[in-house]
Amino acid sequence: MAVTRRSFNVLTALAFVVCFGVGFVSCLPADESPQYKLWANLLKTQTYSNSSNGTMLKMTWKNCGPSDPIYANLVITPETIPIPGKVNISFNATLNVTCDAPLKLEMKVKKKIAATYWTVPCIDNVGSCTYSDLCSMIPYPPSQPCPPPFSTYKIPCHCPFQKGAYHLPLTEIDLPAIPHADGKFKATAYLSMNGEQLACYEADLQFKAR
Known part of the structure; x- marks a missing residue:
């Protein structure tokens, strides 16, 4: 299944917080603090991975809201993910x-x-941002049928995501080249609706040029 950069970003964010699927539209306001300017310079001037050999991503993640109303078990193989390249995803x-x-x-x-x-x-919708309306960012409008593998396994691809249990068997996905900074990162994602936390996930990520 070929995935465009925008749709892959959206699906990744949704899968990470378990509403199945990081195209972004809204974010926390920037400020003019020295810390902000320092990070802006670092992110704009550091070397991004654009080598012909691509990048390898190592990622581990865990649920940080065990009593939340949304819970998922996500499996991604291989353990070290090639970007660009092929991965297998199930959940x-x-x-x-x-x-x-x-x-x-x-x-x-x-x-x-x-x-x-x-x-x-x-910065530029990347980093510690808040996205206030995920539903509006999903590239599949409710007026159109969901593409495979969503349609194949009766998994919704747009809001509303109905209450229930969903399963995606091991499915191969082509990952495109995605600009990013090399290094080690920690990320936490909180999903909420009308002020109620629905899910929380933490991830450790390491990007390294091949």
Whole structure:
């Protein structure tokens, strides 16, 4: 299944917080603090992985809201993910509530510099951003049928995500080249609806040129 950069980003964010699927539209406001300017310069001037050999991503993740109404078990192989390249994804997810607009996603991202993890501010919709309306960012409008593999396994691809259990068997996906900064990161994602937390997930990520 070929996936465009925008749709892959959306699906990744949704899968990470278990509403199945990081195209982004809204974010925390920038400020003029020295810390913000420092991060802006670091993110704009550092070397991004554009080598012909691509990048390898190592990722581990865990549920940080075990009593939340959404829970999922996501499996990605191989353990070290090639970008670009092919990966296999499967998941089992349980939604104890119907998820509908407004769905809010809050991302907290930290990058390791020397021995310390520093918070990455929201810059150009990347970093520790808040996305106030996930439903509006999904590239599949409710008026159109969901593409495979969603349609194959009766998994919704747009809001509302109905209460129930969903399963995606091992499915191969082509990952495109995605600009990013090399290094080690920690990320936490909080999904909420009308002020109620629906899911929380934490991930450790390491990007390294091949």
